[in-house]
Amino acid sequence: MQNSPLELSLLSVILFLITAAIAPMLSSRQGLLIKLSFTFSSVSAFIAAMSGFMSVSAGTVDRITLLIGLPDLPFYLRLDPLSGFFAAIISLLGFFISIYSIGYVRAFIGHRSVTPLVVFYNLFMAGMLLVLLSDDAYFFMVSWELMAVSSFFLVCFEDDHAQNRRAGFLYLIMAHIGAVLILLSFGLMAGFANGFENFSGYTFSAMRYSHMPDVWATVAFLLAFFGFAMKAGVFPLHAWLPEAHPVAPSNVSALMSGVMLKTAIYGIIRVAFDLLHVSDWWWGGIVLIFGLISAVMGVLYALMQNDLKRLLAYSSVENIGLILVSIGLAMIFKSFNMGVLASLALMAALYHSFNHAMFKGLLFMGAGAVLHSTHQRNMESMGGLIHKMKWTAPLMLLGCLAASGLPPLNGFVSEWLTFQSFLLSPALPSSLLNLLIPLGAALVALTGALAARCYIKVYGVTFLGRWRGEHNTVIQEAGWAMRLGMIMAALACLALGVFPTFVIGWMDVIPEMLVEAKISTSANASGWLWLTPVAAERASYSAPLVFLGVLAIILAIYKAFRSKSMPVRRVPAWDCGLGGLTNRMQYSSTSFSMPTRRIYGFLFNIKETVKYGVNPYLPMFNNKFIYHLKIRDRIWHIFYKPFADASFWIARRVSRLQHGRIQIYLLYSFITLIILLVFA
């Protein structure tokens, strides 16, 4: 291999762009277009993933300057282990999803042209990679916009529903408010790096070595944090996320939820650790608090949803929250110069980013397969899919187990690392933090338990039980391409869960670069079987042994107690002797989450109405029972509605200036000119 990782990832970006460019030429032959373009995308995603993995393994920093762009403002590109790691995550999931898309996108043939989907899919992938590769603020913003705009078109792909257009619009607005905040933050950093008069401070390397006054560093950090938080869907800036993610085609939802949010995480880590070198501990405190709120609120909202994809979108809010909790801890430890602990917490954050990408990608792909065969997203009228979808069902089960944080799957490893970093915190010298951190650990534990509840609902209502719908739909299993994409993601979840020591050894170079300490020497001290983050007597976890142990005991018991001589008899389920059980009598998604509504109801805006129809012959008994439930994001009324109303109000006031007569507009220009001449 002669090429450097950076050249390889550039090659893949170029391949994505070429695929996007040639797609319209094939738009008359949709079937061929899908096969060809998504094969191309998967190849280029694979190349990018290789480059990312190589970059992290080598631990080197590559730089290239591209002499394109504005005069005197060349594009600086850089691939270091941090961006390489995120490039690896993004393109690995991109690779799985591109293969999945070969099967999934075929469903649109005959309904609408898939050409825009193919074009913007490739632009989106290229945009995400360029965000990671860019090494100057200018190119970063260009790539950021490429990513935001192309994903906007993907959200609006099925634009014949008003709901989708509304979601896309909301997404576009919020993405741009976030982008403005990020731009302002970069502006501040660039200004302090090399004066506000020239542009030479706009590269990241100039920002890295600048010394900002503390106040301005704080302002820059907060601007960047809230800007990226908008993209990451941090509560309460998440409003666009549960609207936009579900309406996009499922392969795009998987990309958006699984990896697009990670570019924002990358941005936060890059700005906080690399460009601004965390100075105050309370920066970490802010990140920690927002992370905790997002985690708890995200999972609670997820529990309330009946729409499968919307539920998964809210669950992304939760997982981003968990990642931010670890980042916040890492920042706190870093500010107190506790290198090893910072490295442990940062490792938990990065590991969870990887895990979330894999299992959320898998879950969204599975949701896509369900959507593909049932033509609906409402879980209330699903059920029993495990009997029809022999492949999707076990794969989804793996995804649900991983998302619930159960060993031996990957979600548990990062949760465990997060808990370990919480439990190591007593060494901190601040008493305020010592109050905050136990509460934080408690909330993370609560989140984990609620996530398990949430995924039992997902799996139990969608795949188990009996079909709840009114009509009997013919359920078809997903095709081979879709299965292959899901199988690879599921294997990644399993591998990340069972072999954490290898993964930690591989990516340990990132904390070493950012917080000048690494944990792999102690984490792998007792051999690859045992994960011992700090010391063996402190804590240990052996994922391979848990996996093998449970498996061995299960097999032994199965051999011992399963007697061939006694056949198993199938009988109807117990109906209390009354008879006449119908499928509508099963517990539904709404009834499953009823205890949660009751316990945490005060956090939501719940409207519950019940209407009875009275039977004229037997007035004691109701013959009809109409139940209506509406749950809304309370935050919408507190946080967004005033802003939306205010902006409409201002817009109406300002619109008085417009009369549609050219004379008046000329007068405006004249007055402006006079004012400028007077003051300039």
Next chain:
Amino acid sequence: MINEAYPVFMESLQVIMVLVAAPLLVGWIRMLKCWSQGRTSAGIFQPFRDLSKLFIKETVLAENVSWIFTATPYIVFGATVLAGAIIPILSVDLPLSATADIIALVAIFAIARFFMALAATDIGTAFGGMGASREMMVSSLAEPAVLMSVFTVSLVSSSTSLSHMAHTLTSSPIVLRPSLAFAFLAFVLIAIAETGRIPVDNPSTHLELTMIHEAMILEYSGRHLALIEWSNMMKLFLFASLGIASFFPWGIAGADNIKMLPMALLALALKLALAGIFVVVIETVLAKMRVFRVPEFLGFAFLLATLGMLSHFILE
């Protein structure tokens, strides 16, 4: 040679003991309960007879169930036995105890519960879903509380490894720590909820308005039911041993010392017998509470555990 064989010997001894002693503990509790209610008991060995009866009975499955339902008893049993191999019950020197620390141990119990709830929804009747929903309500409140409670202990010994926690407590001088007192109270409340005892759940009821755990396993029969019942007994035993190992570890055998084994066995039997008496007293004097009072109960436990952790940070 003896030094190498010792941990393996202890490990196998402990697994066998968990399998055998769990039904004994349940038999002991039932016997005490009979006595306290003025009934004649069926003896301490009745659970064994119940289990062996179930193992030879025919297995009947509901029409709709999938492989999840048939695999669940094995998974639940496997996870529970693995947990039994990890908790330091007889000795702190177990080869498998480093496999999982306390956090992973809680997660291993969570695997069992996850599959049990899935199996319940697999049947496709209202009972199963109701049981699963209620069980997950209880566990989603109990799990954070149990983690908080054991976190407090792990802060005292600055380790989350159970063996190490037990070792630190036994080898340090006895001091009364307020954080441990809070954590222990919380742990007792949670253990009652997690093992499905009165006042949270009644293991001997089949009334649809009140049952939680029984609603989930209503459709199980034959060897499947036997496995689930057995793992449930082990769960009670393991929660009792977990409480003993984290709060009262004195008596557990140290490393490389076979002479301590009889003492360890005796101490364990004594402590478990006391735990059994405690359970019976609670079950006799309290009535089962309404399902929606359970969150208050567990919320209180969570609060206690968080208080314990806070008091460790502030006072110790």
